[in-house]
Amino acid sequence: MSSRTILSGLVALTLACSPAYADGGGGSRDSGMSSGGGQRSGLSSKATKAVATTLTRGFDRCGTLPRVYKFDCFRQTYKLAAQKLNSNQSYTEAYKALRLVEDTLTRSVKQNLDPAQQPVRKGLNYYRAVKPAAVPQIKQQAERAMRQAETILLRSPADKQVHYARIAEAVNSNKVLLRSAALPGAMIRLAWQLLKQVVPA
Numbered sequence: 001m002s003s004r005t006i007l008s009g010l011v012a013l014t015l016a017c018s019p020a021y022a023d024g025g026g027g028s029r030d031s032g033m034s035s036g037g038g039q040r041s042g043l044s045s046k047a048t049k050a051v052a053t054t055l056t057r058g059f060d061r062c063g064t065l066p067r068v069y070k071f072d073c074f075r076q077t078y079k080l081a082a083q084k085l086n087s088n089q090s091y092t093e094a095y096k097a098l099r100l101v102e103d104t105l106t107r108s109v110k111q112n113l114d115p116a117q118q119p120v121r122k123g124l125n126y127y128r129a130v131k132p133a134a135v136p137q138i139k140q141q142a143e144r145a146m147r148q149a150e151t152i153l154l155r156s157p158a159d160k161q162v163h164y165a166r167i168a169e170a171v172n173s174n175k176v177l178l179r180s181a182a183l184p185g186a187m188i189r190l191a192w193q194l195l196k197q198v199v200p201a
Contacts, residue, residue, distance in 0.1 A: 043090045048163040051094070054081040055170040059177050061122065068129040069120055071138050074178070075105035076125060093156050094167055097149035101171070104145035108138040139178060146175045 058077030
């Protein structure tokens with residue numbers, strides 16, 4: 001047996017026995033899927049990005065709905081984001097923060113459903129309407145929950161702060177959009193003001 005063959009065999013054995021090399025050098029903290037193809041078991045840039053993207057894109061889609069339907073859409077967005085972390089113990093605090101917002105919106109929507117309005121469909125989902133008079137109250141409750149979620153995320157352990165800060169940034173972005181959700185025509189007025197600054201009358 002040649003020395004090259006022996007060397008190749010030793011390298012292959014080393015890679016097979018060492019998780020740090022077998023997963024591409026990232027170790028368990030930023031590894032890909034587990035060997036069984038299941039849920040990630042550690043902090044992962046991919047998992048963090050997936051949650052942040054779900055929150056930002058979800059709120060963008062919700063923004064196209066009439067305001068009385070937005071809150072049920074927001075609720076489903078946070079539910080979907082939380083589900084992405086459900087089985088990953090490394091994201092325990094983040095999961096609790098997202099569930100806090102989801103639970104708050106679930107209660108608010110349920111308590112203020114408008115029976116006079118039929119659910120609307122967008123994509124594969126249906127969204128229920130809340131009573132118009134309840135919109136300011138629901139917005140206030142949701143915004144408070146988002147602030148609490150941000151606090152939970154930003155007070156996370158030091159070794160999680162890079163990942164949690166990214167999720168907190170997405171929550172804060174949602175909060176900014178939420179403030180405009182309860183203001184009819186707010187975005188139109190803002191766009192008009194900006195346009196007047198760029199194009200003088």
